[in-house]
Amino acid sequence: MTGPMIHRYAFPIALGALLALGGLILLLVLRPGLAPSRAEVAHQIAADLRCPDCQGLSVADSSSASATEIRRQIDAQLSSGRSPDQVKKSFVDRYGEWILLSPSAPIAWLLPVGVLLAAIGMLAVWIVRSRRPEAPAATSAVSDMDRARAREEAEALDA
C-alpha cells in the first residue's frame, strides 16, 4: 500500500475500529446477563463483609464461628426477601462501616486518588520546568560598532 493510499484509508479504518470498540463496550455493559443465584448473591455479600474476629479476611473466606454465623444470617435474610443492600445495612447497623471491606462513601476512594493525581501533576510540572532549556543570554552590551571602533583604535596604536 502506497503512502497516499494509507492516508486515504487511515481515517475510515480508525473510525471503524473506534466504533467497534464502542460497540463492544456497550455490549459488555448492557448485555442482559444471567441473574445470579441466591447462593452467589450470598457469597458476594459475604465477600464484601469483614470477618469480625479474623485478621484481614472476608466473611466469605473465613471459617471462624462468627463468619459462619454471619453467613447463616445472610442466607436467612435473603430467604426472607431482603435485598442485598438491606442485608449489608443490617450488619453496618451493628458493626458500623468498619464491617464493609470497601468503604461505601465515594469520598474515601476519591480523596486518595485525587491527592495522588495532584501530586503526579505537580511533579510533572516541576520536571518539565526543570528540563526547559535556559533562556538565551541577553545580547551583549557592547555593540558591533563599538567593537569595530575599539579594533580601529588598537590598530592605530599598533601602527
Added chain:
Amino acid sequence: MRALRWLLVPIVVVPVTLLLLHGFSRDPAAIPSALIGKPMPAFSLVTLEGRTVTASQLRGKPVVLNFWASWCPSCVDEHAVLLDAAQRYGNSVQIVGVLYQDSPDGARGFEARYGQPNWPTLLDPNGSLAIDFGVSGPPESYVIDANGIVRYKQFGPLTPQVIADQVGRLLGTAGAGGG
C-alpha cells in the same frame, strides 16, 4: 512567588503528620460501636444454670454486659474487676456475662478457678448476640442504661476506673469509687 512555593511544604506536611499521629495513636483493633445511643438488641438466651434471660428483663437498672471466654487471657484480670464491681455496686447495677465462642464446661472451670460470680452468664452458642452487638473478640463490654439504651462500649478488659466512670455516670456518682 518563590517564597510562596515553600508554603506548600507545611501545607502538605502538617495534615499528613496529623493524620499519621491520629492513625498511630489509636488501637487498630478497636472498633467504635454503632449501637451507642440505640436500644440494645433483643434476645432471649439461657444461662449456665439453665435459666432464660431476655433483654426486656434487664431494664430498670444499669447493665454491664460482658462478652468473655475462658480461653481469653485478659478475661482473668477482668473477672477480678467485675467481682469487685459486683460487690461495690450490689443491686444497683446488673452485671451479665455472655460466653463468647466457648463451651459451658470451659466457663464453669474458669469460674471455679477465678471466683464464682453472683451474676448470670448467658450461653450464645452460635454467637448471634455477639454479632448483634458487633463484638469482634473478648473481652468486650457494653454499658446499658436503665431504659435499655447502649451508652458505652469497652474494647478490651474493663478497669475499675472505666466502671466507676461509666456506671457512675448512669447512677449519678461518676468518678466516685474508682481506683
